Amino acid sequence: MNERSTTTVAAVALAAVLGLTGCASAGAEPTPLPTPTVVDLSEVDVTDVDRNGVEYLSDRAALDAVLAGMDEAGPVTVTGSFQERPDEDGGGTRRVRIDLTGTQSRFRAEISAADATMTAVVTDGRAYVTGNAAFAEVLGVPEAAGGVVCLPSDDPRITTWAPSLSPSDLLESMVGEEAGVSLEPAVGPEDVTESVEFVIGAAGAPIGSLVVAATGPAVPLRLVAADTRGDADFSFVWGETDEVVVPEEAALPCA
Numbered sequence: 001m002n003e004r005s006t007t008t009v010a011a012v013a014l015a016a017v018l019g020l021t022g023c024a025s026a027g028a029e030p031t032p033l034p035t036p037t038v039v040d041l042s043e044v045d046v047t048d049v050d051r052n053g054v055e056y057l058s059d060r061a062a063l064d065a066v067l068a069g070m071d072e073a074g075p076v077t078v079t080g081s082f083q084e085r086p087d088e089d090g091g092g093t094r095r096v097r098i099d100l101t102g103t104q105s106r107f108r109a110e111i112s113a114a115d116a117t118m119t120a121v122v123t124d125g126r127a128y129v130t131g132n133a134a135f136a137e138v139l140g141v142p143e144a145a146g147g148v149v150c151l152p153s154d155d156p157r158i159t160t161w162a163p164s165l166s167p168s169d170l171l172e173s174m175v176g177e178e179a180g181v182s183l184e185p186a187v188g189p190e191d192v193t194e195s196v197e198f199v200i201g202a203a204g205a206p207i208g209s210l211v212v213a214a215t216g217p218a219v220p221l222r223l224v225a226a227d228t229r230g231d232a233d234f235s236f237v238w239g240e241t242d243e244v245v246v247p248e249e250a251a252l253p254c255a
Contacts, residue, residue, distance in 0.1 A: 054218040055185050055192040062183045062198060062212075063175060069217035070104075070168050075241040077101040078167050080223075080234030082174070098164050098234075101241045108244045111164050118144075120158070121246055122165065126254055127153045128247045147251030167236065171220060174232055175200060175210060181225075183210065200225050208232075 054065050070076070081097040100109040106123040116138055118131035128150050129139070136145035139157050143149050151158055163169030175181055182201040185192075192214050200208040208225025212218050223234045 050215045052214060052216065052218045054212050055189045055196040055214055058184050058198075059182055060177065062185075063172065065218045066210075066212055066220055067168050067172065069213070069219045070171075073217040073219045073238050075101070075103050075239065076167055076219075077237045077241055078170070078234060080232065082230060082232035082234075084230045085228065096164060098170070100165070100167065102244045104166065104168065106244050107165075109165055111161060118161075120161075120165065121244060122153050122158075123244065123246060125153050127151050127155070127158045128250065129158070141252060143251040148247045148249065149252040150250045150254035152255075170234070171223065174223065174225060181207070195221055202227055213238075 052065070052069065054062060054069075057065055078098060078100045081095055083093060083095040085093050094114045096111065096113045098109065098111050100107055102108055107121075109120045109122070111118050111120070114134075116131065116134040118129055118135040118139075121128040128148050129135075130144055130146065130148045131139075133145045136142055139149070141149050141157075158165070163173045173179065175183060180202060183198045184201065186197040186199050186209070194214055195211050196214045198210040198212060199206050200210055207227045208223070210220060211222040212220055217238075219238050220236045222236070223232060225232050
């Protein structure tokens, strides 16, 4: 599971194509989308208006629908970790642990990697960060060791922690095109209930699973994967979260 920053992708919402309800944000006009060629619409049950239709998708189309669902769903709490194993050239093994709560634009994240730990509150284009001495050394700002430092959220010293600071970027880094994996529903649409499990495959072999909500927004619920490069285990809980409080004092205030 390579840690890399990813770009925003265009989302494909199957529910919008099929005219199903329950997925569009209140008051927002849905963007017209082309009919997906990966779906045989004659096999789609359009009588269940609560379903989002993600079970009819696979690979990139499925991931795009999930990314769209994440944009629509609002607050989330993400907990879990991933580990990068040494490559053929050697290098150390490190496990990155993440506990993030909030929305894409306003959230609190606690991250540990090797001997560095940090807490970040990101909102309004600013990142308020603090951590231990190891984190302050990596950041290059001594005041961050036990004190709050305010930096632009697009500062390279902050973005170097991507995609750990974005649930959608984190998901795409692990099951997107650059990860070189496939996504296929584990069962047929007729057997799907409240959620659908997608088998994550690589080189023709299963390496994990992604569980996605089949009703409402097509949001991820659980991601588990492991291969020779590393492993990952994350849970996603959607809905109300604790208020994200911005620190009132900073050892290094915002510019």
